[in-house]
Amino acid sequence: MQTWQVGNFKITKVHELPIEVGLLDGLIPELTPEAVREIDWLYPDYVNESGQILADLHSFVIDNGEHVILTDAGCGNGKSYPMQPIWSDLDTPFLERLQEAGYGRDDIDIILCTHAHLDHVGWFSMRDEEGKWVPTFPNARLVMVRDEYERHLSQIVETGEVQDVSDAAGDDDVDLIARAFHPDTSALSNQTRLIQEESFQPIVDAGRLELVPTDGQVVPGVRYESTPGHTTAHHSIRLDSDGATAFVTGDAFHHPIQIARPDWSSQGDWDGGASARSRRAVLESCAGTDLLFMGTHFAGITAGYIVEDGEGFRLVESRPPSVERR
Template identity: 65%
Template sequence: MRTWHIGNFKITEVHELPIQVGLLDGLIAEATPEVVRGFDWMYPDYANEAGQTLWDIHSYVVDTGEQVVLVDAGCGNGKSYPMQPSFGGLDTRFLERLEEAGYGREDIDAVLCTHLHLDHVGWCSMRNGEGRWIPTFPNARLVLVRDEYERHTGLMTASEDDGSGVAVDVGEDRIARAFLADATSLSEQTKLIQEETFQPVIDAGLLELVPANAEVATGVRYVSTPGHTSAHHSVRLDSGGQSAFITGDFIHHPIQIARPGWSSQGDWDAEASAGNRRAFLESCAGTDLLVLGTHFTGAGAGYVVADGDGYRLTQVKPEAAGARTPRAVFSTQS
């Protein structure tokens, strides 16, 4: 179990599951095995010997000393995900691993989700002994960016296809098209996510909607990073003069650090996603900003440094004397 310290904050990664090797092949189209093998720093943490990219799903517990915040909530157990069955009906040890990290369900004060795709929200709820969906973290506010939540709910009313087999007006959730380009299926799955994951939290009065770039707790704030979804937000942590940045799907895989222009096939706006990554990486390269990737395997985190015409991720912290101070914010394209 990996932990990091940023000032007075303790950050702990809680693993949910590895993503089956090959399942996401082609999601970043340019990242062919031949190309990936050309970046020697990808192996063994982020790619295998064959050049296939490696991914997993995990959450971060951020213990500020005053509050305990969970960032991204994985797939959850027993959820209905007909469009992505590999992530549905799971029975993982996530809650046991959370306990092993020193945190019970009742200890979590707030849950933040970078965006509302199914592999980032599932543990917002769980089944109780009677089979009912209840909030997993009974004392936690579920703090979501309002625009992202409204994007999600808007997908529950999607149009049929136009007769050509191409979905019309499926909203802006193109990650679904990477798996199944069908508006009705997307609408039905979104309704299931609402019913099984968010409605129990709403019924308990624990949902809190906040504006873009909101500070959620002292030193913990959302940072707008649109592109993967229109209102995607990463999470920035600041304590004691040190900083960290949890990417969500703003940076899906470290190959996008090497080549920030390579966007996911599931991005809502590939151009915006690439432009915002470039701006972010330029702002933090050579600084002490710790970058933690929600789907990064291996070391799972590191510091961005320039590498030819791109960047790379290293676990070696830049020397304080030569490191630049990371900008507090960077300009995003919406």
């Protein structure tokens, strides 16, 4: 189990499941076996010998002695994901792994969510013994950026409002996350409705949803940082404690190759140009510093430090020796 210390924050990675090799083929169009061979530091943690993406689903637990915070919440068990059926009806030991890390369901008091896609919200809720969806972490409040939650709700459309997203490519109010593989807005609407019912609504009904503005502070030392592109209001998470800093990517970075090639965007991005600009701004701001860079889908070595590498950047496991804290 990977753990890190950032000032007063103890951060623990809690693994949910690996992403099946091949599932993300084509997600980043430029990522070919030939291109990957030029970036040797990606092996063996982030790509296999065939040049295919290696990635996983996990959460981070952030504990400063006063708050125990869960960042993003994976797919969850028993959920309905018709747009990604391989992750439907899962039965993973995520909660047991959380317990092994030293945290029970009652210990989590804050949940953070970088964006409202199905592989980041599942453990918000679970079925109780009677089969009813209830908050997984009964003492936790879900703190989320208002614009992102409202974007999520906006994907639920009535039957008469459904249109093909291919006709809406210029509409900034339409999330085109399904454009590459599932271009039917009705499918996106149905999936969003299920996510709302099975994951968000139990939190809402319990009065545990708290919405904050763009770049909003959650508690001292913990805030959201706007990194738009994957969705219109995607936010990463920034931690500051005792002069030390960490950055949790969310899906601003799907894979470490986007550190080496920040202009390579995901097919699932709402706006690939915006996501590329967000990535480059983040990398330029933290390169050569002691900021701990933590990938939400990075397999293997999940966190490290950013250093310049030619025209791009790279992730290294050890803090650059010349860095002075700032």
